[in-house]
Amino acid sequence: MVEITIISGKGGTGKTSLTAAFAHLASNHVICDLDVDAPDLHLILKPENEYLEEFFSGHEAIIDQNLCSSCGECLERCKYNAIKETPEGLMVDLLACEGCKVCVHFCPVGAIEFPMRRCGQWYLSKTRFGPLVHAQLFPGEENSGLLVSLLRKQARGMAEKENYNLILSDGAPGIGCPVISSLSGTDLAVAVTEPTPSGSHDLERVVNLCEHFKIPVGVIINKFDINLDQVKKIENFCQDHGLSLVGKLPYDHAFTEAMVQAKTITEYQSGDLAEEIGRIWARIEALAQLKKAA
Amino acid sequence: MIIALASGKGGTGKTTVCASLVRIWDKPVQAVDLDVEEPNLALYLKPELSGRLISEMEIPVSDQEKCTACGACSEICQFKAITVLGEYLLTFPEMCHGCGGCLAVCPEGALSLGARELGEVLWGQAGEIDFLMGRLRVGEAMSPPLMRDVKKRLDSSRDVIIDAPPGTSCPAINAVKDADVIVLVTEPTPFGFYDLKLAREAFTPIGKPMGVVMNRTGFGDAGAYDYCRATGLPILLEIPYDRRVAEKYSQGEVIADALPEFRGRFIELAARIRELAAGDLKEVSNG
Numbered sequence: 001m002v003e004i005t006i007i008s009g010k011g012g013t014g015k016t017s018l019t020a021a022f023a024h025l026a027s028n029h030v031i032c033d034l035d036v037d038a039p040d041l042h043l044i045l046k047p048e049n050e051y052l053e054e055f056f057s058g059h060e061a062i063i064d065q066n067l068c069s070s071c072g073e074c075l076e077r078c079k080y081n082a083i084k085e086t087p088e089g090l091m092v093d094l095l096a097c098e099g100c101k102v103c104v105h106f107c108p109v110g111a112i113e114f115p116m117r118r119c120g121q122w123y124l125s126k127t128r129f130g131p132l133v134h135a136q137l138f139p140g141e142e143n144s145g146l147l148v149s150l151l152r153k154q155a156r157g158m159a160e161k162e163n164y165n166l167i168l169s170d171g172a173p174g175i176g177c178p179v180i181s182s183l184s185g186t187d188l189a190v191a192v193t194e195p196t197p198s199g200s201h202d203l204e205r206v207v208n209l210c211e212h213f214k215i216p217v218g219v220i221i222n223k224f225d226i227n228l229d230q231v232k233k234i235e236n237f238c239q240d241h242g243l244s245l246v247g248k249l250p251y252d253h254a255f256t257e258a259m260v261q262a263k264t265i266t267e268y269q270s271g272d273l274a275e276e277i278g279r280i281w282a283r284i285e286a287l288a289q290l291k292k293a294a
Numbered sequence: 295m296i297i298a299l300a301s302g303k304g305g306t307g308k309t310t311v312c313a314s315l316v317r318i319w320d321k322p323v324q325a326v327d328l329d330v331e332e333p334n335l336a337l338y339l340k341p342e343l344s345g346r347l348i349s350e351m352e353i354p355v356s357d358q359e360k361c362t363a364c365g366a367c368s369e370i371c372q373f374k375a376i377t378v379l380g381e382y383l384l385t386f387p388e389m390c391h392g393c394g395g396c397l398a399v400c401p402e403g404a405l406s407l408g409a410r411e412l413g414e415v416l417w418g419q420a421g422e423i424d425f426l427m428g429r430l431r432v433g434e435a436m437s438p439p440l441m442r443d444v445k446k447r448l449d450s451s452r453d454v455i456i457d458a459p460p461g462t463s464c465p466a467i468n469a470v471k472d473a474d475v476i477v478l479v480t481e482p483t484p485f486g487f488y489d490l491k492l493a494r495e496a497f498t499p500i501g502k503p504m505g506v507v508m509n510r511t512g513f514g515d516a517g518a519y520d521y522c523r524a525t526g527l528p529i530l531l532e533i534p535y536d537r538r539v540a541e542k543y544s545q546g547e548v549i550a551d552a553l554p555e556f557r558g559r560f561i562e563l564a565a566r567i568r569e570l571a572a573g574d575l576k577e578v579s580n581g
Binding site: 008009010011012013016037038040043058059077079080095098099100101102105106137139140141142144145172173174175176177178179180194195196197198201202205208209212223226227230251253256257259260262 | 302303304305306309331332334337338352370372373391392393394395398399430432433434435436437459460461462463464465466467471483484485488489492493495496497499500513514515537540541543544545546
């Protein structure tokens with residue numbers, strides 16, 4: 001079984017549109033949306049949910065105003081400035097609370113409750129291209145990394161049990177907690193970039209992250225015709241870092257038109273663009289097998 | 295006044311709008327890049343940096359000699375960052391959230407303060423613009439504590455314009471929660487609409503006025519417009535799709551400077567943002 005994760009560093013480079021096209025082109029696979037914060041893959045894949053589970057992770061502190069003596073011990077000890085003085089008494093700002101339990105432990109009158117935090121939901125679904133494992137983190141929640149790990153575990157379990165030989169995942173933008181959780185132990189990361197200063201800058205950082213975790217990387221340059229000088233720079237970067245450039249795609253409104261119709265670009269049209277995406281996918285599969293074997 | 299430019303979806307043009315807005319904004323103004331995972335504002339404003347500090351998180355360092363393996367530290371730790379294995383005390387610095395709980399409960403004084411590098415805080419000048427940014431160390435998972443260190447240098451004596459990270463989880467909330475007004479940059483596509491909805495839901499509890507910049511208009515669909523109308527989210531500015539914008543951006547240029555016909559739109563946006571902050575927004579088209 002092979003795991004391929006599509007990432008980008010910078011948002012808006014076409015990561016999800018391409019993942020959806022690859023989901024269409026691949027066979028015998030489980031699809032996984034690891035961008036749990038702003039998941040978009042389902043907008044194209046239109047999944048039928050078959051299973052739903054609440055995601056609880058960590059705890060949150062809540063002060064019981066009937067018991068609180070307003071001594072301020074919690075206020076002093078909280079490293080996250082999450083305790084606020086209000087006219088109604090001391091209150092916990094749940095957007096700032098990280099659930100560390102320090103206030104709960106040191107409250108001299110036991111006035112702080114510490115319930116589990118409901119952070120989101122995750123789903124097992126059916127799509128026209130195969131099963132989809134996905135989730136929605138509730139707005140403003142943390143622990144997205146744990147939710148990403150949970151989804152990957154579900155996808156792996158499903159692949160092993162039902163003999164799927166590929167897990168194709170759409171990762172999150174950035175280089176922080178959800179991205180690190182998406183990458184650890186994946187066989188191949190494919191970074192989708194664009195020839196702009198932000199595109200190359202963010203590619204460099206996300207490639208450094210992959211190198212840090214010893215994950216092989218393939219690169220796709222999307223919207224390549226916007227700036228050929230920048231393309232050259234990215235190509236040089238790939239060469240210097242021993243990265244495989246798996247393809248280049250032009251700036252094309254067809255991506256948006258396909259999205260509006262909830263289709264993958266490869267379903268929406270069958271011209272040059274779709275053919276090139278087909279070739280790119282074939283290279284990615286071959287590269288993943290190669291890296292897995294190594 | 296603090297203005298935060300945010301978006302659910304990445305790549306909608308947040309940094310493009312931010313760079314142009316600070317350029318035309320009445321000085322003095324401070325531009326702040328809080329997208330510490332992928333900070334890009336400096337690539338466009340090209341500031342001369344004059345200061346730098348390393349941001350660190352306080353983590354425990356164990357003294358095996360003093361430890362009696364009582365387990366109080368691992369009991370309070372909610373992040374699996376410290377544990378007692380047999381007689382041995384193990385710490386996992388990369389898991390630590392820096393709450394200080396273990397240090398506070400250790401009865402033997404077997405833990406002392408150490409540090410984990412989170413990244414750097416950088417500042418300088420881009421002409422008349424004060425510039426400030428954070429840059430997360432590659433391999434570091436937690437951006438909110440670094441963002442807190444960046445925010446300590448916000449200059450409240452002037453207007454502050456923040457480029458926030460995309461998304462709606464903890465880093466995004468941390469970037470916008472002290473703002474006086476939140477500007478959501480989106481595009482009229484199904485992805486743009488869905489992520490705009492998530493962002494509005496995430497930021498509504500903060501209780502600050504919000505408005506929308508609709509970028510790359512002229513194709514896509516009506517979902518995001520319908521949503522703005524239905525929820526009363528004002529559209530402060532529309533930027534029609536123009537290939538020249540993408541090309542200038544790819545050359546590292548600021549749109550308000552490179553394409554004079556767009557400059558007026560950003561001046562208009564600045565006026566709208568001031569009205570929105572003052573609670574007296576006039577004549578908004580709303581699509």
